Amino acid sequence: MRYAVITPARNEAANLARLSAAIFAQTVLPEQWIVVDNGSTDGTADVAQTLANGRGWIRILSVEGGSSAERGAPVVRALEAGIDALFRDPYARQLAGDRGIQIAAAMPFAQRHSWSYTARTWLVDQVIEREVQQGADMVINLAAGLDCRPYRMHLPASLRWIEIDLPDMLNYKQEVLAAERPLCTLERVPVDLKDTVGRRALFQRLGDEAKHVVVVSEGLIIYFEAEEAAKLARDLAAHSSFRHWVTDLTSPALLKMLQKTIGGALVDAGSPLKFAPPEGPEFFAPYGWKSVETHSMLHTAAKLKRLSFGMRLLSLLPDPAGRKPDKPWGGVCVLENCGEALTT
Numbered sequence: 283m284r285y286a287v288i289t290p291a292r293n294e295a296a297n298l299a300r301l302s303a304a305i306f307a308q309t310v311l312p313e314q315w316i317v318v319d320n321g322s323t324d325g326t327a328d329v330a331q332t333l334a335n336g337r338g339w340i341r342i343l344s345v346e347g348g349s350s351a352e353r354g355a356p357v358v359r360a361l362e363a364g365i366d367a368l369f370r371d372p373y374a375r376q377l378a379g380d381r382g383i384q385i386a387a388a389m390p391f392a393q394r395h396s397w398s399y400t401a402r403t404w405l406v407d408q409v410i411e412r413e414v415q416q417g418a419d420m421v422i423n424l425a426a427g428l429d430c431r432p433y434r435m436h437l438p439a440s441l442r443w444i445e446i447d448l449p450d451m452l453n454y455k456q457e458v459l460a461a462e463r464p465l466c467t468l469e470r471v472p473v474d475l476k477d478t479v480g481r482r483a484l485f486q487r488l489g490d491e492a493k494h495v496v497v498v499s500e501g502l503i504i505y506f507e508a509e510e511a512a513k514l515a516r517d518l519a520a521h522s523s524f525r526h527w528v529t530d531l532t533s534p535a536l537l538k539m540l541q542k543t544i545g546g547a548l549v550d551a552g553s554p555l556k557f558a559p560p561e562g563p564e565f566f567a568p569y570g571w572k573s574v575e576t577h578s579m580l581h582t583a584a585k586l587k588r589l590s591f592g593m594r595l596l597s598l599l600p601d602p603a604g605r606k607p608d609k610p611w612g613g614v615c616v617l618e619n620c621g622e623a624l625t626t
């Protein structure tokens with residue numbers, strides 16, 4: 283068994299000593315214990331430093347404030363490394379950086395629900411694998427962030443993989459991964475996906491260059507207004523070679539819960555959570571996309587044995603498949619391109 287422990291600590295000097303006794307008593311020690319000191323004034327950092335002396339597996343990080351939406355997923359992907367790992371992302375820890383660990387530690391709700399990132403990543407992996415087996419010649423990852431699939435998935439060298447994101451993100455990623463080689467043909471294109479002219483020109487080029495494209499978006503449209511999501515959907519559907527679009531989706535009830543829990547930190551970071559259509563995946567139908575599959579992250583995480591006992595009980599309830607706005611639901615949807623949007 284391999285595992286890591288992240289301990290957010292603010293003025294926990296006394297408790298940290300007690301916790302260390304419990305950790306040192308484990309039959310199998312954690313691979314890493316990361317103590318995140320959140321501005322303590324009671325000597326927490328000194329206690330942590332004493333514990334870390336001579337124990338290379340204990341690290342201390344200091345929170346500098348602020349937050350960021352893009353670092354949570356890589357932290358979870360980095361921790362998904364045990365014997366029964368569903369996927370192994372060897373670069374996630376490096377890409378998340380200390381900042382990513384700090385952010386994850388400052389968001390205990392997100393940590394408790396790390397199963398949802400794991401389920402999402404696993405589900406999207408499955409769809410991509412299937413599409414590639416069925417002849418996809420291009421994957422377009424919208425807002426790819428720190429995703430490392432071109433490096434970690436078994437992909438044919440002939441597959442073209444296009445990562446789109448904002449310039450700073452792609453520059454950072456390029457720097458960290460400069461020495462690594464992707465398994466397929468990777469192209470990074472810095473584009474602001476809210477810039478209609480820029481994205482249309484890019485989609486036109488890619489749509490002409492490929493025959494069978496799968497578009498991926500994870501952790502993107504939840505930050506869009508409904509109108510922006512509709513316009514993006516319409517621009518994608520305009521290209522017949524863009525056959526499928528796999529995206530995560532959130533119900534209005536779950537959006538409310540997320541806004542109450544992690545939403546504040548994301549507002550501070552300038553990335554408020556916004557999009558959760560009451561119609562569920564059918565939202566996209568007028569813009570040229572028919573929903574052909576929905577997968578609940580909760581039910582998937584149950585199947586993958588990633589849930590706590592309490593969440594397992596919840597997963598026994600029927601799957602609303604994203605179509606009941608008053609039920610908390612987060613999932614991955616596969617949409618099929620039906621041609622031109624119904625409205626222009």
Ligand SMILES: C[S@@+](CC[C@H](N)C(=O)[O-])C[C@H]1O[C@@H](n2cnc3c(N)ncnc32)[C@H](O)[C@@H]1O
Pocket residue numbers: 351352353355356424425426427428429446447448451473474475476499500501502
């Ligand atoms: C929550 S992260 C998700 C990253 C990645 N898809 C994943 O699942 O790990 C959101 C990503 O969207 C990117 N992003 C946000 N607004 C964008 C925009 N207008 N155009 C392009 N990318 C954008 C951010 O830079 C960030 O990498």
